[in-house]
Amino acid sequence: MTDQQQLWDHDVAQNYDTPGEGMFAEDVLGPTVGVLKGLARGGRAVEFAIGTGRVAIPLADAGVPVSGIELSHAMISRLREKVDEQRIPVVQGDMASALAGDDFALAYLVFNTIANLVTQDEQVACFENAARHLQPGGCFVVELWVPQLRSLPPGHSGTVEVSDPGYLLVDSYDVLNQRVVSHHVRFDPDPAGSREARIERTPHRYVWPSELDLMARLAGFHLESRWADWNGNPFTAESRSHVSVYRLSAV
Structure with missing residues (x-):
């Protein structure tokens, strides 16, 4: 993961945010936060690859306690310019193995982040790590593009x-x-x-939805729902991305 640490350096972190535009636009963040808050069901959430807090901060503002895991020191430093450790605690480390606690109701990663893990083994380990963080019946949400x-x-x-x-x-x-x-x-x-x-x-490393579903099953999850976007539009053969909700076994 050393190469990934170098990719997300100080320059990238300082220029990552685009307030009100692109993936920081309200019409993007609003539906994302709404879906995640509903899935948290009043419980705690952990974001894998929390970055500069694009989603975590508005989700916390919406009343969901949020923790995070982030590999890049630079991205964490940028996040800390906006919120302190007490507001959103973050563990520095690899989302495939670092632990931010347990008994979370929701784990999630957004904006294709699981593809930053460039081997199948790392991606499988990411699902296993999500399961370690979750309470029985908790869910893991993955936003990912469809290979074109x-x-x-x-x-x-x-x-x-x-x-x-x-x-x-x-x-x-x-x-x-x-x-x-x-x-x-x-x-x-x-x-x-x-x-x-x-x-x-x-x-x-690109991942087909069917391969992602198998990774989930290996970690004890089942696919609960899949949409083309955070607005809940149907996922079809023409969809260029998906939001997949995996539920952990309750036993």
Whole structure:
């Protein structure tokens, strides 16, 4: 996990938040917090890869006691600029193995975070770790994108996922090993601009929903529900992401 620690460094942490926009927009956070609060059922929640508190802070503001696990010291430092340890306690460590306590009603990870674990063993261990944190009958919520292999042109291993002024997102696939590297290219949209392009790369291991369900079963969970998004829209063959709710056995 050393490489992941380097990826989420001070510069990334300081520029991660986009208040009111993108994944920080109210129409994104509102439904997310609403679903998680309902699933917590008045109990405590733990967020795996809590980051800078994008979801944890509004969830705590909504009355759900939240703890977290986060690998990156820099992301924790950014979170601490907003809330203290008493408000949202955080354990620094790997979400596949670090312990933040037990008897939680809800464990969750959002925004494709489980794909940051780049081996199948680590992803299986993440489910097992979620089970260790939960009380019997608790639930584990995973938000994850659906691999877009159908978008790959014949003979090519990459796709352009986003093309905006000043920003390109290019995903390159290694389908043999179920890996994808996201290339984030940021540049001056003005052709006469002098700023050099900056490239950041993040590796992932993509997971099909069916494989995720098997990981859950190995850890003692069963799939309770799956939606295309936090608004509860139906998950279909055309969905590009999903929110999956896994329930831990009550015995």
